[in-house]
Amino acid sequence: MTAFRSKTTDNLNQYATRPESTKNAEAMPMDTEVYESPYADPDELRTSTVDRKQLILEDGELGSGNFGTVMKGIYKMRKTEKQVAVKILKNDDNNAAVRDEMLREAGVMQQLDNPYIVRMIGICEAENLMLVMELADLGPLNKFLQKNRQIAVRNITELVHQVSMGMKYLEEHNFVHRDLAARNVLLVTQHYAKISDFGLSKALTEEENYYKAKGHGKWPVKWYAPECMNFFKFSCKSDVWSFGVLMWEAYSLGQKPYKGMKGNEVIQMIESGERMAAPANCPPEMYELMKKCWTYKADERPGFNVVEPRLRDYYYDISQ
Numbered sequence: 001m002t003a004f005r006s007k008t009t010d011n012l013n014q015y016a017t018r019p020e021s022t023k024n025a026e027a028m029p030m031d032t033e034v035y036e037s038p039y040a041d042p043d044e045l046r047t048s049t050v051d052r053k054q055l056i057l058e059d060g061e062l063g064s065g066n067f068g069t070v071m072k073g074i075y076k077m078r079k080t081e082k083q084v085a086v087k088i089l090k091n092d093d094n095n096a097a098v099r100d101e102m103l104r105e106a107g108v109m110q111q112l113d114n115p116y117i118v119r120m121i122g123i124c125e126a127e128n129l130m131l132v133m134e135l136a137d138l139g140p141l142n143k144f145l146q147k148n149r150q151i152a153v154r155n156i157t158e159l160v161h162q163v164s165m166g167m168k169y170l171e172e173h174n175f176v177h178r179d180l181a182a183r184n185v186l187l188v189t190q191h192y193a194k195i196s197d198f199g200l201s202k203a204l205t206e207e208e209n210y211y212k213a214k215g216h217g218k219w220p221v222k223w224y225a226p227e228c229m230n231f232f233k234f235s236c237k238s239d240v241w242s243f244g245v246l247m248w249e250a251y252s253l254g255q256k257p258y259k260g261m262k263g264n265e266v267i268q269m270i271e272s273g274e275r276m277a278a279p280a281n282c283p284p285e286m287y288e289l290m291k292k293c294w295t296y297k298a299d300e301r302p303g304f305n306v307v308e309p310r311l312r313d314y315y316y317d318i319s320q
């Protein structure tokens, strides 16, 4: 497996490439090492297998799915310990496929190294197959927003911008996420978001900048771009479409997109050129950006290399 685990300084590099218009402004947290230092990893976290003896599982489920459950835990290292989330595959004789899926997901996560992407610590093969990840204690963004409706637009913009930084990283490294949605953004704090759930993700090849699915799966249709539905084609541009839906979810404080509509009704709506209306109190600049993300043709749609600086500039504008 090729890993590009360089100790990332993405956030610092992005400051250097920031547009001239914002360069004189005071540096914002995302342009400093603030996200690096408190979470800096000891070498032991740069492993790919976790010894069961070093792992303590705690009571209380963080979530669940087809594969089994996600529990809170503690990973004990030589000098320190770290709170972790542990995805535990349920013991069931017929789950070879689910096991393969989980190992594939771990394989993708292991190649990623960015402050705005949930880090995988390692796989633990014990009473069950377990995927050990860093913990994002405040849980999924959509649920957080539903419960914290007084949150400031600036705070939402900060979180959405962080997601765009993580997605720009994936774009630069030719990965497609394919399940980008507010439910798959987890919060470490109210001001620190990370992208998770790489179960559907694919690494793209040098030659091809898209992934062609063999057929329909259990797809999050409301988050999918027209070319995904019509030609089964997935690229960083189709992730940009999903990101537009994620922005809509965020500014609508965790509401479900296309409420009350069935998947095929959504497809018809999109094909007819209609798009979701702006959420209440959504800044017009952010609604314009969502609509750009919902450009019908993938090659006319902006990439994260364009979306991220737009969000960055807007966040700077409302923060100064």
Ligand code: ATP
Residues within 6 Å of the ligand: 062, 063, 064, 065, 066, 067, 070, 085, 118, 133, 134, 135, 136, 137, 139, 140, 179, 183, 184, 186, 196, 197, 199
């Ligand atoms: P989906 O059905 O959306 O594809 P999934 O079944 O693959 O999801 P995950 O989304 O990976 O499962 O995890 C299920 C839930 O567990 C999440 O919604 C979240 O609440 C919790 N969870 C997962 N990973 C973490 C983490 N690193 N930190 C905190 N909670 C987590």
